[in-house]
Amino acid sequence: MGKVLVLGGTRYFGKRLVDLLLQDGVHEVTVATRGTTKAAFDHPVIRRTVDRTDEGSLRSVAAAGPWDVVFDNICYSPGEAEAAIRAFDGHVGRYILTSTLSVYGFGASPLVEEDFDPYTYERKSGDRDDFDYGEGKRQAEAAFFQLAEFPVAAMRIPIVLGPDDYTRRLHFHIERVMKGTPIGMPNPEAAMSFISSAETASFLRWLGGSELRGPINASSEGTITLRSLMELIERETGKPALLQAVTDPGDASPFGVGASWYMDISKARAAGYRFSSLQEWLPDLIRNIAQGRG
Structure with missing residues (x-):
């Protein structure tokens, strides 16, 4: 890839991406963040401070x-996207945007890239x-694909899980099962996609080195129902999960979707990427978290 800039690379899959790029030993890698999170890397990296919401800083x-x-x-809004488009025009060969399964909303799964078309979506400012x-991610995609004159690809990912997940969404479920506290889950039979933080980083590196443009789905192969997920947790903790259809907001599962919600990854697979x-x-991640190693 050569000279690489990572906007947001000091935690979670962003840090994993930087580590992978540094391990390649052939890229000059710059990490640009607000400077509030200090991350250690095994190899030299250039650091810059950037205010993602300030166009002058981006420029x-x-x-x-x-x-x-x-x-x-x-990037979480059209305003941030438009600022980046103006700032990087003439300064970038390829731009990779991290997007999300959430651009699709809920509908018939599996969801394919064409189920949300950012090239024709009505753009709004904000x-x-x-x-x-x-909606912020929809608008960001729409801005990039309708306005940018440089090549853009958008990685759409489902919920990312890993021992380094600072939001602790999987931890939430494991810890509540271990404590015997309720979990609000309206539809345990709903099937979902997930991806690991390690594979998210691996896919980003691959996508950056490819020539793909446009939206592209990325998730682990296969789906799992929320009930099956909870059964994995029960198996590792030796305790029953107390699932309730309606609970207080503080007890609601971060995975508490009302219907199946997963994506088709045929496009990435056809382009040569092999997902785990x-x-x-x-199961290993659940075991490690349950045993205090994640």
Whole structure:
């Protein structure tokens, strides 16, 4: 890839991406963040401070290029997207946006890339506080694909799980089962996609080195119902899960979807990427968290 910029690379899969790029030993890697999270890397990395919400700050980082690839893990609104488009115009060879399964909303699964078309979606102006998470990402994609003159790809991912998940969504379920406290889950039979933080980073690195453009789904092979997920947790903890259809908001599962919600990954598979299956990593992750190692 050459000269690479990672916007948001000091925690979770962003940090894993930086580690992978550094291990390659052939890229000049710059990490640009607010500077509030100090992450240690095993190899030299260039660090820059950027205010993602300030166009002038973005322009300063862009001018330090030209960049062969920019990975943007921290764009959540059309305002941020439009600022990046203006800032990096003429300074980037390829732009990779981290997006989400949430752009699809709920509908018939499996969801394919064409189920949300950012090229024709009605664009609106605004910043993070003006949209919910899913709409903010829809609008960011729409801005990039309708306005950017440089090549853009958007990685759409489901919920990311890993021992390094600072949101502790899987931890929430395991800890509540271990304590015997209720979990609000309206539809345990709903099937979902997941992806590990390690594979998210691996896929991003692969996508950055490819020539793919446009939206592309990425998730582990296979789906799992929420009931089966809870059964895995019960098996590892030796305790029953107390699932309730209706609970107080504080007890509601972060995975508490009302219907199946998973994506089709045929496009990425056809382009040559081989995903791991859920069963290759999810049971081990649950076991490690239950045993205090995650």
